[in-house]
Amino acid sequence: MVKLSSEIAIEIREVLESLDTKKSTVLSALLAIHDELHYLPKEAIEEVASYKDVSINDVWGVATFYTNFRISVPPTKHQVEVCWGPTCHLMGAGAVLGAVQRELDLSDEGDTADGRVCLKYNTCIGACSQAPVMMVDHKIIGKVTSESAIKLLKELD
Ligand code: FES
Numbered sequence: 001m002v003k004l005s006s007e008i009a010i011e012i013r014e015v016l017e018s019l020d021t022k023k024s025t026v027l028s029a030l031l032a033i034h035d036e037l038h039y040l041p042k043e044a045i046e047e048v049a050s051y052k053d054v055s056i057n058d059v060w061g062v063a064t065f066y067t068n069f070r071i072s073v074p075p076t077k078h079q080v081e082v083c084w085g086p087t088c089h090l091m092g093a094g095a096v097l098g099a100v101q102r103e104l105d106l107s108d109e110g111d112t113a114d115g116r117v118c119l120k121y122n123t124c125i126g127a128c129s130q131a132p133v134m135m136v137d138h139k140i141i142g143k144v145t146s147e148s149a150i151k152l153l154k155e156l157d
Pocket residue numbers: 083084085086087088089123124125126127128129131133
């Protein structure tokens with residue numbers, strides 16, 4: 001269900017009202033909204049600018065500096081991350097990543113054409129002893145192979 005802009009603005013204001021006005025920063029406000037909505041709609045940029053009494057450009061500058069923020073586009077149903085950090089790379093992440101991209105019909109990270117899955121690269125998930133590692137909907141899965149990665153993707157609803 002697509003939310004109306006006014007509904008999104010209300011949710012954002014509720015998040016901002018829950019923050020400590022004195023201690024919060026533009027970044028912490030954006031993080032709180034991202035935690036709640038799983039992306040930063042344009043209303044978030046406007047509301048945070050108003051909340052922190054700074055310009056929209058100031059907020060936009062912070063939001064676009066951090067690549068982990070998903071901006072403007074609502075989240076996909078599933079999020080898949082493949083680690084290609086040094087340990088995972090040595091343990092075969094290249095083949096896993098290639099298999100995942102082929103299965104999702106993607107040539108880079110991003111959303112699938114049907115908007116169901118978002119693929120992101122990760123430089124270290126923090127589970128190097130389990131390399132190669134991927135995450136599916138925030139669940140870490142270690143010792144993946146091309147075959148097991150494809151199986152995981154096929155099991156997504
Ligand atoms: S390098 Fe992949 S989990 Fe650390």
